[in-house]
Every structure is written in C-alpha cells, then in structure tokens.
Amino acid sequence: DAGVIQSPRHEVTEMGQEVTLRCKPISGHNSLFWYRQTMMRGLELLIYFNNNVPIDDSGMPEDRFSAKMPNASFSTLKIQPSEPRDSAVYFCASSAGTPGEAQYFGPGTRLTVL
Amino acid sequence: GEDVEQSLFLSVREGDSSVINCTYTDSSSTYLYWYKQEPGAGLQLLTYIFSNMDMKQDQRLTVLLNKKDKHLSLRIADTQTGDSAIYFCAAVFSGTYKYIFGTGTRLKVLA
Numbered sequence: 001d002a003g004v005i006q007s008p009r010h011e012v013t014e015m016g017q018e019v020t021l022r023c024k025p026i027s028g029h030n031s032l033f034w035y036r037q038t039m040m041r042g043l044e045l046l047i048y049f050n051n052n053v054p055i056d057d058s059g060m061p062e063d064r065f066s067a068k069m070p071n072a073s074f075s076t077l078k079i080q081p082s083e084p085r086d087s088a089v090y091f092c093a094s095s096a097g098t099p100g101e102a103q104y105f106g107p108g109t110r111l112t113v114l
Numbered sequence: 115g116e117d118v119e120q121s122l123f124l125s126v127r128e129g130d131s132s133v134i135n136c137t138y139t140d141s142s143s144t145y146l147y148w149y150k151q152e153p154g155a156g157l158q159l160l161t162y163i164f165s166n167m168d169m170k171q172d173q174r175l176t177v178l179l180n181k182k183d184k185h186l187s188l189r190i191a192d193t194q195t196g197d198s199a200i201y202f203c204a205a206v207f208s209g210t211y212k213y214i215f216g217t218g219t220r221l222k223v224l225a
Contacts, residue, residue: 031211043202043215056212091156100145100206103213105156
C-alpha cells in the first residue's frame with residue numbers, strides 16, 4: 001500500500017488567498033484525521049471523519065477553515081482566506097476506525113502564508 | 115484534563131541505549147503509542163502497548179508501562195545516528211478516538 005498521500009507537499013501563498021490541501025487515506029481505512037503542527041502549539045487535531053462523516057470539528061480554529069470528505073478515498077482541507085498565522089505543517093492521518101486504532105500519517109503539507 | 119508530558123531533549127552516544135520517558139494523567143488510557151518524526155517527514159508509527167500489558171519488545175525497541183505511576187518509556191538499544199529524530203508519545207483514552215500527543219522528545223545521537 002502507498003500509505004497516506006497528501007498534496008501538495010509545499011504550498012506558498014499570499015495572505016487572503018484560498019488554499020486547498022488534499023489527502024488520500026489508506027485503502028480500507030474508515031477514519032480520517034486532519035492535524036496541524038507548529039513549534040508553538042505542537043500537534044493539534046483539527047477534525048475527525050468516520051465513514052466520510054465529520055464527527056468532531058471542535059479543533060477547527062475559525063470559520064475560515066473547512067474540511068470535506070466526499071468519498072472514502074479523498075478529503076480536502078480548505079482555508080479561505082488564508083492568513084500568515086495559518087503557516088504550519090498540516091498532516092492527514094487515517095486509521096481502521098475503531099476507537100484507539102493506530103493512526104498512520106501522511107508526509108504532510110508545509111504551508112507558508114506570506 | 116487529559117495531558118501527556120515528555121522531556122524535550124535527550125542526547126546519547128552511538129551504541130548506547132536511549133530511554134525516552136512519558137507521563138500521562140488519565141488512568142483510563144487504553145492504548146499508548148510511540149511515533150518517530152524525522153526532519154521534513156510525517157509521524158511514523160514505531161510501536162504501541164495496550165494498557166493491560168507491562169512490557170512489549172520489538173527488535174531494538176522496548177516499551178515499559180507503569181500503570182500505577184502513569185509512566186511510559188521507550189528504550190532503544192544500540193542507538194544509531196539514524197535514530198536521531200523527534201519521538202512522540204500518544205495516549206488514547208477509554209472510549210475515544212482522540213490521541214493526546216506529548217510535546218515530543220528530540221533525540222540526538224552523537225557519533
């Protein structure tokens with residue numbers, strides 16, 4: 001299996017622009033997680049999907065952030081409009097779905113907002 | 115609330131053993147995980163232990179769990195320069211899907 005796939009790997013954009021990050025989970029996994037990693041705050045869970053349904057989005061920082069999972073093999077995280085403080089590494093992870101199952105992380109997208 | 119703590123840095127000489135420590139607050143944790151993050155990469159699952167176990171060994175890795183003290187450790191035998199990375203401890207609490215991650219321990223292996 002190719003593991004969790006994320007694109008793009010790097011994104012540089014200007015403040016106010018829309019940013020879309022993409023994730024393909026491991027085939028057969030039915031849970032998907034979006035995380036943000038910064039030096040100051042460490043790893044933060046943004047949102048969790050189970051069977052394509054958002055279960056917990058309490059970690060989404062603001063209304064500027066939105067996430068979708070239209071099918072079992074694809075998810076997006078959108079920031080609109082982007083701000084410099086959104087600069088971070090964004091990770092997608094997937095798991096087989098029962099509580100406590102191991103999560104497998106993608107390589108991340110490094111976002112820089114100028 | 116739920117919390118997981120780790121020391122920030124550890125430095126060892128190549129060939130020595132490394133011991134990375136983690137403490138957690140909630141005794142209802144069911145799974146405890148160790149991840150490794152190399153520069154510019156995602157988190158790689160290293161090993162895990164269930165809360166009904168005291169020890170788990172996997173090649174050079176040994177995980178010890180002291181439930182009474184809520185203390186978890188990861189021992190890396192014969193540490194190599196390729197082991198230099200950040201190591202994260204994560205706890206999953208009973209009935210939840212949510213990982214609580216520690217701040218990560220940066221391991222530096224000196225040649």
